[in-house]
Amino acid sequence: MQKLGVLGGTFDPIHEGHMALAREALRCGGLDGVVFLPMARPAHREAAASAEDRMKMCALALAGNHRFLLSSAGGKAYVQYTADTLLPLKKEFPRAALTLILGADKLATLPYWRDADKLFSQCDFLCFPRPGVSPDAALEKAKSAGARIAMMPEFSTPYSATLIRTQTAQYQDAPGLNKRVLCYMAENGLYQPDLTPRLRSMMSPKRFQHTLGVRKEAVRLAAIHGLPIQKAALAALLHDCAKGMNLKDMSRLAREQHLTESEAVLSSGALLHAPVGAYLAKKEFGIRDEEVLSAIRSHTVGRPGMSLLEMCIFVADATEEGREDYPGLKELRALCGQSLPAAVYRSLELTREYVEETGRTFDPASLDTMNYVEGLLTQKDKRLLADVR
Ligand code: FE
Ligand code: FE
16 A cells, blocks of 8 residues: 655745655655645635645645655645545545654644544654654653654754745745745745735836736746846846836936936937836835846846846846747847847847848947947857857
């Protein structure tokens, strides 16, 4: 008979501590697999993320690990107690013997759980130690109440969901997260102040859609290129926050606040919304992170000295999935997964070709950026560029 551990929890979000516990349970409990059981409505606390998001994050974290399974038995609205999950679990895994995995802090109340007798007769228990909890007395009591319990000799983890949520609220990439989970969180703004209602009111629905597309693409690129993922998501979300303002208001604000000296920028909404956007991100959205503000400020024409995070936003703006097709877009999309400097260079080159074909002159600030980025190109970048031209 197959022996499966059952790890119920809020998973808000799932992290490396849960994974390590499941691996340890496999080893100590002689289990064939561990079923992760996210509880949609945890009995004793509110979850910060929705049941759907927590379930999706679990699926992302467990993907590719054939000994870790995911159950939706805790996902029903009526399910609140462990006993309620037993029947659906038995249906889902009819041929398995189930071992419930629980922390030593839960032992003392175990005999008083709802339908405890039924639980004791139908499954085993595997208990992991908790810091500061001495399980001995509770263990004896639970055993004499009829529970079959084995103890895990030791288990500890430096990760906690509470800490991860705090770090995430400050736009840090919290350690202890699976990269796919981290990307999902960033792409959906989980565990962060929700800036979207405000942002939505500042722009057209189409612009808002574009914004979400840029966030998705920026997260993808940041993950590929090892950049801070939450910062990329935040900069992308706010990059066009000034785009809904009219030029007159933007130039007045820009002059008052000395956001730029350039008359060319002051007279063009297409350029001016970038420095004004960085100003609004700081004043209206309370963003203090200079890396994020720079990425917003330089997203239209870049700048000499621009960082990789700035390049990430610059490129994501040009390649997001909702962009209407333009000549060279397909190749640019392929390029940005390989090299951000090469992609920035190519993007500016495409703009220059387009501008010159229509008989206008190329913006001098963009030319400065091109010259700067050209100096960063490696031999490999140059080959990549030659291939797409
Ligand atoms: Fe823009
Ligand atoms: Fe944009």
